Amino acid sequence: MRSVRVDADVLVIGGGTAGCFAARTLGAYPQVSVLVVDKAGIERSGCLAAGVNAINAYVTRGRTPEYYADYAMDDAAGIARWDLLISMSRRLNDCARALEDEGLVFLREPDGSYAERGTRNVKINGENIKPILARAARRQPNVRVLERVDVTDLLVEGGAVVGAVGFSVNSDVAYELRAGAVIMATGGAAGLYRPNNPGFSRHKMWYCPFDTGAGYAMGLLAGAEMTTLEMRFIALRCKDTIAPTGTIAQGVHAPQVNAAGEVYEGRYGLRTSERVWGTVQEDLAGRGPCYLRTRGIGERAQRDLYRAYLNMSPAQTLRWMEAGAGPDERDVEVEGTEPYVVGGHTASGYWVDEGRATTLPGLFAAGDVAGGAPQKYVTGALAEGQIAAQSALAYLEAHPGLARGGDARGASGGLSPAAERIVAGYEAHLAGGDPAVARLFDADQLEEAMQTAMDRYAGGISCGYRYTEAGLAQADRQVAGLQPLADGLAAADADDLLRVYELRERLVVCRALVAHLAARRETRWHAFAENADHPQTDPAFACYVNSRMRDGRVETFTRPLVGRGERLERLD
Amino acid sequence: MSVSIDARACVGCGACARACPGNLIALGPDGHARMRRPRDCWGCTACLKACPAGAIAYFLGADAGGRGTTLRVSRSGALSVWEFRRPDGSVERVEVDARDANAY
Ligand SMILES: Cc1cc2nc3c(=O)[nH]c(=O)nc-3n(C[C@H](O)[C@H](O)[C@H](O)COP(=O)(O)OP(=O)(O)OC[C@H]3O[C@@H](n4cnc5c(N)ncnc54)[C@H](O)[C@@H]3O)c2cc1C
Ligand code: SF4
Ligand code: SF4
Numbered sequence: 230m231r232s233v234r235v236d237a238d239v240l241v242i243g244g245g246t247a248g249c250f251a252a253r254t255l256g257a258y259p260q261v262s263v264l265v266v267d268k269a270g271i272e273r274s275g276c277l278a279a280g281v282n283a284i285n286a287y288v289t290r291g292r293t294p295e296y297y298a299d300y301a302m303d304d305a306a307g308i309a310r311w312d313l314l315i316s317m318s319r320r321l322n323d324c325a326r327a328l329e330d331e332g333l334v335f336l337r338e339p340d341g342s343y344a345e346r347g348t349r350n351v352k353i354n355g356e357n358i359k360p361i362l363a364r365a366a367r368r369q370p371n372v373r374v375l376e377r378v379d380v381t382d383l384l385v386e387g388g389a390v391v392g393a394v395g396f397s398v399n400s401d402v403a404y405e406l407r408a409g410a411v412i413m414a415t416g417g418a419a420g421l422y423r424p425n426n427p428g429f430s431r432h433k434m435w436y437c438p439f440d441t442g443a444g445y446a447m448g449l450l451a452g453a454e455m456t457t458l459e460m461r462f463i464a465l466r467c468k469d470t471i472a473p474t475g476t477i478a479q480g481v482h483a484p485q486v487n488a489a490g491e492v493y494e495g496r497y498g499l500r501t502s503e504r505v506w507g508t509v510q511e512d513l514a515g516r517g518p519c520y521l522r523t524r525g526i527g528e529r530a531q532r533d534l535y536r537a538y539l540n541m542s543p544a545q546t547l548r549w550m551e552a553g554a555g556p557d558e559r560d561v562e563v564e565g566t567e568p569y570v571v572g573g574h575t576a577s578g579y580w581v582d583e584g585r586a587t588t589l590p591g592l593f594a595a596g597d598v599a600g601g602a603p604q605k606y607v608t609g610a611l612a613e614g615q616i617a618a619q620s621a622l623a624y625l626e627a628h629p630g631l632a633r634g635g636d637a638r639g640a641s642g643g644l645s646p647a648a649e650r651i652v653a654g655y656e657a658h659l660a661g662g663d664p665a666v667a668r669l670f671d672a673d674q675l676e677e678a679m680q681t682a683m684d685r686y687a688g689g690i691s692c693g694y695r696y697t698e699a700g701l702a703q704a705d706r707q708v709a710g711l712q713p714l715a716d717g718l719a720a721a722d723a724d725d726l727l728r729v730y731e732l733r734e735r736l737v738v739c740r741a742l743v744a745h746l747a748a749r750r751e752t753r754w755h756a757f758a759e760n761a762d763h764p765q766t767d768p769a770f771a772c773y774v775n776s777r778m779r780d781g782r783v784e785t786f787t788r789p790l791v792g793r794g795e796r797l798e799r800l801d
Numbered sequence: 802m803s804v805s806i807d808a809r810a811c812v813g814c815g816a817c818a819r820a821c822p823g824n825l826i827a828l829g830p831d832g833h834a835r836m837r838r839p840r841d842c843w844g845c846t847a848c849l850k851a852c853p854a855g856a857i858a859y860f861l862g863a864d865a866g867g868r869g870t871t872l873r874v875s876r877s878g879a880l881s882v883w884e885f886r887r888p889d890g891s892v893e894r895v896e897v898d899a900r901d902a903n904a905y
Pocket of ligand 1: 242243244245246247248266267268269271274275276277280281282283284285286355378379380381414415416417435436437439440441443444473573574595596597598605606607608610822
């Protein structure tokens, strides 16, 4: 492999929502060189590729940031960080305004205020939100964007993060990226569990299937502390297309009904987790399938829904056209998705301080990869990108020796010994891997085995999201058994190598997730963490479950809650 | 859920390959775009939007309810015209103006 080394003051891993906004923030400091690296082209990478429906996190008229933080705290049944939620909530509206300044279309009321949907959302046209954010990052003269480079490992020297290593997904080039400070913004993890459509349409999932948990895995492997991975995110989605349902539920106020037409949502509670749980219970009780009752919404509302979905999830409009019957004629069937790890919806991810510094000096985290602050959505990810950027700058100022002074442009040349070891791993796969393994297995086969084990033993769709301690132990054994096989896979080209590393990341995340699920010996959130051995909420678990990886083993421990009005004393 | 690329219409510009968030499309030895991982498509339609030749159509896998209808999009300025072609030859179009916010 040819190798290239790039130096910058700040390295942003993942040019998605949070990463692009971090880069835009750093644009105000022209003396600082910034490198944004992404596994894809940033015009359409990550969660926002198809567009979004609305700004889901906004402090609406007459409400306060505390109102938003209280809502997020309650939806998580208390397992969230007040300090993180409030610092995010205070920035939500400014971040929305920044999106408008960059060109995103907002609907306005006659008095000039943003048109609201419910108590926390505002209406937009979100189809081009990602190209808009990409442009905002690229416009900064001190920001360079390195695309189609998959980052696999952090570089740690003297206990501090000093860069990362990755490879081009289309050519034979490895990269050592060195920086004074690093911002992790790789999004959450999809594809851990057997998905809703396990066959040909296996990637027709809600979360971005190309966000494979790389940031969690890199952090775990480097010894970073994680929090609340066990609060899985399971979404209620449109059957088959796994398209969001909020547009219908909130837009045309469609209630959830069972096959008999009874509205059941009140029976189970209105928290995000309870809406999914209720749907599963109705099904198990023989009252499924369940629907959003849209019949009779009218031709005009139907046209508006067609457009809203084309701006976000075109498959759903195609599905309606395909069936020859739209939502005005036929109710929309709903189902729960496979579980994801997504720190922007739940509280899973890096354990961070208010400045979004992780437990590894020099490493900051923002967006779905960062823990403690659920209900972030787009504007919360932007807020965290901004906070992390400001903290990274402060860190560089406090440690002037760390600034790389590089211009974020590459130079061919020697790699550090640590980077060379990682690149040797790439080369081993490209050279055919371990023949005894590569003869029998490929990344697809191992991924399916992992997903099947997680589904069966760690609370996937087929088990109604429920698991037992004995099952979790079995899941851990099975996933652990796949790890050495993944290390021995062959990669015919750089794209194949990408699939090997995506698998490797998911396996690491699964190990940590299973350990977290086992550590929370209660059921606090239905469906998200449904522990059949401990089906009740236990006040003893009013705490965070955190973890760290040491020598390939995940250690879990607990930390006290940071409740309303409180701040985290110290990170560790 | 996947895309099908019409090699006769493709001009080999590579825009779709650069747009795909999953690195699923590559230019083949014949200079035309090739969907190399049909099972891995998310359905984001980034490639359709990027293609200047309208050579890419999107369809639902049979397991996700697909019965042969395809989706194409053409864009000019703020206007996008989404075209649904059913197997019986009937066509339906939905026009979306990027300057309009969603009603919902
Ligand atoms: C389908 C869908 C619809 C949504 N709708 C809405 C909505 O209507 N309103 C709302 O407010 N929120 C919505 N959300 C939530 C919101 O989009 C996310 O919470 C937010 O975009 C997360 O931002 P992020 O920066 O953490 O992740 P992303 O934006 O996904 O960015 C992660 C980036 O990291 C890159 N990356 C990943 N791994 C690596 C690696 N190893 N090396 C290099 N780069 C890597 C990816 O390519 C990607 O660019 C939606 C989410 C989804 C999935
Ligand atoms: S629809 Fe999206 S995921 Fe599928 S091939 Fe096109 S760009 Fe890639
Ligand atoms: S964008 Fe269209 S014309 Fe260009 S390579 Fe892809 S399919 Fe061919």
